[in-house]
Amino acid sequence: MNTVLNKVLVVGGGFAGMSAAIELRKRGVAVDLVEIDPDWRNYGAGISIGGATLRAFRTLGVLDRFLEEGYACDGIDILAPGGQLLAQLPTPRIAGADVPGSGAIMRPVLAKILADATRASGATVRLGASVRSVQQDEDGVDVVFTDGGTGRYDLLIGADGLYSTMRPMLFPDAPKPRYSGQGVWRAVLPRPAHVVRTMLWSGTGLKVGLNPVSQEEMYLFVNENRPVNEFVPPEQFVGLLKAMLARFPAPLLQEASAQLNEKSLVVFRPLEGILVPQPWFRGRVVLIGDTVHATTPHLASGACIGIEDAIVLAEALAGSGSVPEALAQFQQRRWERCRMVVENSWRLGEIEISGGDKEEHTRIMRESFAALAEPI
Numbered sequence: 001m002n003t004v005l006n007k008v009l010v011v012g013g014g015f016a017g018m019s020a021a022i023e024l025r026k027r028g029v030a031v032d033l034v035e036i037d038p039d040w041r042n043y044g045a046g047i048s049i050g051g052a053t054l055r056a057f058r059t060l061g062v063l064d065r066f067l068e069e070g071y072a073c074d075g076i077d078i079l080a081p082g083g084q085l086l087a088q089l090p091t092p093r094i095a096g097a098d099v100p101g102s103g104a105i106m107r108p109v110l111a112k113i114l115a116d117a118t119r120a121s122g123a124t125v126r127l128g129a130s131v132r133s134v135q136q137d138e139d140g141v142d143v144v145f146t147d148g149g150t151g152r153y154d155l156l157i158g159a160d161g162l163y164s165t166m167r168p169m170l171f172p173d174a175p176k177p178r179y180s181g182q183g184v185w186r187a188v189l190p191r192p193a194h195v196v197r198t199m200l201w202s203g204t205g206l207k208v209g210l211n212p213v214s215q216e217e218m219y220l221f222v223n224e225n226r227p228v229n230e231f232v233p234p235e236q237f238v239g240l241l242k243a244m245l246a247r248f249p250a251p252l253l254q255e256a257s258a259q260l261n262e263k264s265l266v267v268f269r270p271l272e273g274i275l276v277p278q279p280w281f282r283g284r285v286v287l288i289g290d291t292v293h294a295t296t297p298h299l300a301s302g303a304c305i306g307i308e309d310a311i312v313l314a315e316a317l318a319g320s321g322s323v324p325e326a327l328a329q330f331q332q333r334r335w336e337r338c339r340m341v342v343e344n345s346w347r348l349g350e351i352e353i354s355g356g357d358k359e360e361h362t363r364i365m366r367e368s369f370a371a372l373a374e375p376i
Contacts, residue, residue: 003027003317004326005154009143010123011131011166013040016289016306017159018114022060023314025121032153033118034145036160038128042111045186045265046219048198048211048300051094051101052372056307058095065113070105071212073197081203083250094373102198102300104211104219106188110303130160134169134285141284155323157313158287159306162272162294170282179229180271180296180349184221185241187264189256191218201248207352208248210256220256223298225353229270237266271296271349275342278335281327288313293338298348299368301341308376309334337376344368 013035091101
């Protein structure tokens, strides 16, 4: 398939950046991907996956491997702190009748799946380097890399995440990430046979979840209201997490708490977000993913909308007569969907922090999932 360009630089080897490389290579575009981490690591425990993300995996060509190495399921159980079932929420099969509506996977496992697909696509991967400076004209972008190398490209795609160096380089006045007032704790545990779907318990100031990430493992997550974004010493992680779980007498959560130890990959992250105003491109440089719309995890759709960015951008570049036309089309298709996820996720967090209207919380969840089911 023809595109309006021949050679592209992708800055950042996260989910959005790798997806952009995969999709552009399908269309015959030469792609260089640079990633600052020389070991191309991806930290964290599990990541929840919705139906729209599974649909995107099918487009990328990695769905089968996700189904082999992750976990797919239907429905979400909502429970009281003591374990009583309050409701069961359906998760529509957006990716197709043969694919469950949701799931989860270990974050490093998903990163490996996408990294293998990126290399298999024929993209050139360059680790331990990023961009030092950019000069562009009407026809392309001249880049100086941090390792001293140089290159010229028809387009530069900035996908270097929440703490991007490309964002201030392109938009010096862009907003900075802001703290939401919540933090998330995650840990990996053995999966009991009866944990077969996402399960959520809601308490005062805390929301706890269990999600299978494979046939053998599940991940535990706890959203905690934390008014101050302060450093938490890692040696305190297990003890603090156990203390939070003590407030939930549900037998399953008490069993999970008893299994927590220093080998449980416990991690803590303050929840931050950003929504950069339109446009997300200038000349021959465009920003995608968390670089311009990092979201809190309340809709389990942060990775989804970044991967979708990559798919839509590749489609626009293949279907337009010029780079400016393609980038304008990309922006038009992506803005409202990404804005919805970021702002609705933020509002869900606000409701949880304030103990606000549960009906509003339910309505936002329902409307957001219906919007995510729509074609991109």
